[in-house]
Amino acid sequence: xxEMIETYKPTDHEAEAASNSYLMSLVVLIMGMxxxxxxxxxxxxxxxxxxxxxxxxxxxxxxxxxxxxxxxxMNSTGFWWTVSIIFSKExxxxxxxxYIITILIFNLSEFIxxxxxxxxTRKGIHVEWWFYSSFTNLICKP
Amino acid sequence: MIKAVLQFAVLVALFFGTWFALGKVNWISxxxxxxxTVSLEKKLGELIWKSxxxxxxxxxxxxxxxxxxxxxxxxxxxxGIDSDKIQLHVFIKDEINAFxxxxxxxxxxxxxxxxxxxxxxxxxxxxxxxxxxEKNHVMKKMIKEVGLSVLISITAGKxxxxxxxxxxxxxxxxxxxxxxxxxxxxxxxxxxxANINPAPFADFLYRLASDEAKLPSxxxxxxxxxxxxxxxxYILEYAxxxxxxxxxxxxxxxxxxLKTSVSKxxxx
Numbered sequence: 001x002x003e004m005i006e007t008y009k010p011t012d013h014e015a016e017a018a019s020n021s022y023l024m025s026l027v028v029l030i031m032g033m034x035x036x037x038x039x040x041x042x043x044x045x046x047x048x049x050x051x052x053x054x055x056x057x058x059x060x061x062x063x064x065x066x067x068x069x070x071x072x073x074m075n076s077t078g079f080w081w082t083v084s085i086i087f088s089k090e091x092x093x094x095x096x097x098x099y100i101i102t103i104l105i106f107n108l109s110e111f112i113x114x115x116x117x118x119x120x121t122r123k124g125i126h127v128e129w130w131f132y133s134s135f136t137n138l139i140c141k142p
Numbered sequence: 143m144i145k146a147v148l149q150f151a152v153l154v155a156l157f158f159g160t161w162f163a164l165g166k167v168n169w170i171s172x173x174x175x176x177x178x179t180v181s182l183e184k185k186l187g188e189l190i191w192k193s194x195x196x197x198x199x200x201x202x203x204x205x206x207x208x209x210x211x212x213x214x215x216x217x218x219x220x221x222g223i224d225s226d227k228i229q230l231h232v233f234i235k236d237e238i239n240a241f242x243x244x245x246x247x248x249x250x251x252x253x254x255x256x257x258x259x260x261x262x263x264x265x266x267x268x269x270x271x272x273x274x275x276e277k278n279h280v281m282k283k284m285i286k287e288v289g290l291s292v293l294i295s296i297t298a299g300k301x302x303x304x305x306x307x308x309x310x311x312x313x314x315x316x317x318x319x320x321x322x323x324x325x326x327x328x329x330x331x332x333x334x335x336a337n338i339n340p341a342p343f344a345d346f347l348y349r350l351a352s353d354e355a356k357l358p359s360x361x362x363x364x365x366x367x368x369x370x371x372x373x374x375x376y377i378l379e380y381a382x383x384x385x386x387x388x389x390x391x392x393x394x395x396x397x398x399x400l401k402t403s404v405s406k407x408x409x410x
Contacts, residue, residue: 074157087286091278092175098164105160131149138146 010056010124017053018060019122021046025064026114043068055142060121062140066132067110074103183281186293186308187245191229194243194309201232201252205403209392210250213265216391217272220336228275234407238350240267242274243312244281255404258346261392262333266343269329277328279321280312287311326373330381337389340381344374 043065218225351370
């Protein structure tokens with residue numbers, strides 16, 4: 001994760017809104033674990049709610065939503081794999097356990113990055129995540 | 143754009159690389175999943191068997207028990223299954239039924255033997271039950287029906303009434319359609335490897351499907367399973383062109399004695 005302090009100085013209100021986008025994703029990350037779609041839905045709702053705000057807020061909402069999107073695919077696969085083990089003839093294998101550990105690592109990384117970003121953006125510091133920031137720059141224009 | 147695509151590729155590679163590397167570890171052995179499952183199944187098997195066998199009359203007559211055991215052993219021998227782990231029980235009951243209980247208990251009712259016209263029909267049903275046992279369908283069914291936490295609490299000594307219900311559920315011999323089909327197909331594979339003609343198993347299903355209309359309470363094994371005619375069809379379809387040279391398990395005299403003994407002990 002690269003950190004970049006841009007020349008733009010957000011207002012206190014903007015910094016709070018940008019920080020909230022990460023806090024929101026943090027809350028739904030915890031809530032949404034059993035039902036991964038909750039993460040994305042919350043991200044989309046927050047994004048749509050803030051689409052008319054300033055560039056700084058929109059940019060961070062987009063970055064938070066994109067990170068949720070990648071987790072959605074990982075967590076959904078894990079969720080349905082677990083369901084199929086419980087309800088069908090699918091067995092617990094080392095491959096399954098390895099997958100669960102992998103998504104736990106990715107979720108944990110996201111969790112830490114989200115807390116870090118929430119704190120930094122609240123202080124008005126622009127935080128760019130590796131990959132997600134490049135993708136956010138492509139779809140979020142000033 | 144190129145930067146984003148490259149980073150995305152690296153992220154995907156990182157994810158699959160982590161999964162692949164972690165997949166090389168034998169987590170099943172680390173978490174002792176097999177040992178724990180076997181121990182849970184063993185405890186459950188003991189409790190359910192104790193509950194189920196109360197008040198039931200077991201057939202110990204060698205003329206009945208031994209030929210059925212021979213059928214089980216032939217299937218085991220030719221399919222690499224350890225026959226010593228199987229706890230075979232023959233119950234004196236008119237119902238046409240056979241089922242599997244946890245911890246490798248296979249129960250066969252004398253009614254099933256009486257309804258079988260030959261050893262291949264009997265072997266088909268026994269092979270089907272052995273498939274449920276080998277494919278771990280019994281535990282899967284129980285976990286699905288009551289949940290793993292309930293099963294663990296039962297083995298910890300809680301829930302006398304639940305054990306009775308579990309015993310009833312296990313002996314009802316009803317599984318999911320997919321599991322039943324898998325057991326049927328596996329049974330055919332067992333029979334072919336053991337040089338038993340699978341066609342009579344399909345005939346048996348056809349015949350019992352028509353008998354069910356007359357005596358539904360007696361044809362438990364059929365009424366709890368998916369459509370018998372459909373099963374008979376896919377059994378024949380699967381076995382088509384795969385037949386091996388049949389080698390009898392029992393002599394004609396042994397089969398006749400078995401049938402006569404069953405008629406005497408039961409009311410057939």
